[in-house]
Amino acid sequence: MSVSHKLRQTQHPKTDLRLAVSACLMGQKVRYDGADKLHGFVAQTLAQWVELIPVCPEVEIGMGVPRPPIQVVEANGRLRAVGVDNPGLDVTREMNRFGRSMARQLVNIDGYIFKARSPSCGVSSTPLRRQDGGWKRGAGLFAARIMHHLPLLPVVEESALESPEQRLNFIQCVEAYRRWRIFAAQKPGRAQLNEYHRQERLSLMAHGAEGLRRLEQWLATLEGRLRKGDLETYGLQYMRQIARQASRRRHGVVLRHIAAQYCPGLDKKHYLRLKQVIDGYVRGDQRLVQVLAELRQFPHNGPLAGQSYLQPGLSFKLEV
Ligand code: SF4
Structure with missing residues (x-):
């Protein structure tokens, strides 16, 4: 077939x-x-x-x-797939x-x-x-x-894909790529790209401050309407950033950032609950999916509205 x-x-x-x-x-x-x-x-x-x-x-x-098994060998600067026992098989x-x-x-x-x-x-x-016989x-x-x-x-x-962190990272990449593909296919303009970035910001933040800073510096250089190639450049930088392995420490930074957004509207009881949940995650007592499940029970509004980081995705189903 x-x-x-x-x-x-x-x-x-x-x-x-x-x-x-x-x-x-x-x-x-x-x-x-x-x-x-x-x-x-x-x-x-x-x-x-x-x-x-x-x-x-x-x-x-x-x-x-x-x-017959094959191997990859370098020949005249190019890679070839040839037989292990029979180099004539190419x-x-x-x-x-x-x-x-x-x-x-x-x-x-x-x-x-x-x-x-x-x-x-x-x-x-x-x-x-290699051509010189090395590997x-x-x-x-x-x-x-x-x-x-x-x-x-x-x-x-x-x-x-052995550790829960590696599995979570790959699933986040896959889901981010799907969101990006669907978004980019709509041929968005500058305002839509800004809104897409706003909704992805917390997800990107979890994968490192430096990459997010560079991406936002590049976004700030855009003037007027998107030019040819701008969407592709954003997509490349966006996927590179998401592909970086996120650490528990980085997720802790994002969760505390979320807490700071929630805090002004919370009473003491809910604030303490939120802090307890996040501290528990940072100490290693809880999985990220458990923390996010708790966080989603708080009302989302303002800068948290539509954030992909808070959406229940495949990582919740798999509980990685
Ligand atoms: S070619 Fe790829 S899919 Fe096929 S046996 Fe080898 S590793 Fe597996």
Whole structure:
């Protein structure tokens, strides 16, 4: 069955999020040796809530299962996918062609979970044999094509989804990318971009003060109507900022900022409750989703209205 046919068939009612995933992580026995690399969080937990689109590029280009293993080697400044035991086996052209074709088919997905260290699917951990015989690490050929053609798409290797913080960060990237994609498709003007940024500000703040400051400095340089390329520049900086790993300390800064917005309208009892909840999170006694669930019970208005940071998203369903 072709991948495009599978795309049309896949349905999931739980959320609108759609992620592509290396098929072996879903438990499909598509590895070169006929095995799988089933990943519990991806194939069991995440699969309950999002639509997952499994793709095995080596099978899709017709290499079959089992098949001779391949590796990535540098030759004349270019990377090639060749057989480990038979350097005459070269699937570089087929892999690059399939990568370009999939990038066009996957233009409406919200993220991609790749298998680490794979010569086709690795994002940054794939061993690459240099021309001088040494080794370095980089991207597998298929993943490199996807990232080249979809530069804002959140991508992650399954090995970077082990801790709750890593999972939360990736989910936040995926949700932010979806919001941005839908917003940018409406061809917004300057005023809409300012409002989008206002609603995203707390989410961005959680991923570091410096990146947010740079983004806002750039926004302040915009004059009059948006020019060609302005939206793309914002989108790139926005996604780079969201992709930075947020720490408990940074979330603590954001939560205290939220508390400061709430405080003027709160009586002492509610103020103390709010402070207790936030302090509990900063000490490590509570998860972020528990704190945000409490915070959402306070009325949202003024600068907090519409803030994406306070919206219940997939991270609440997964309780990461
Ligand atoms: S890592 Fe990629 S190419 Fe290798 S088996 Fe998994 S899906 Fe297929």
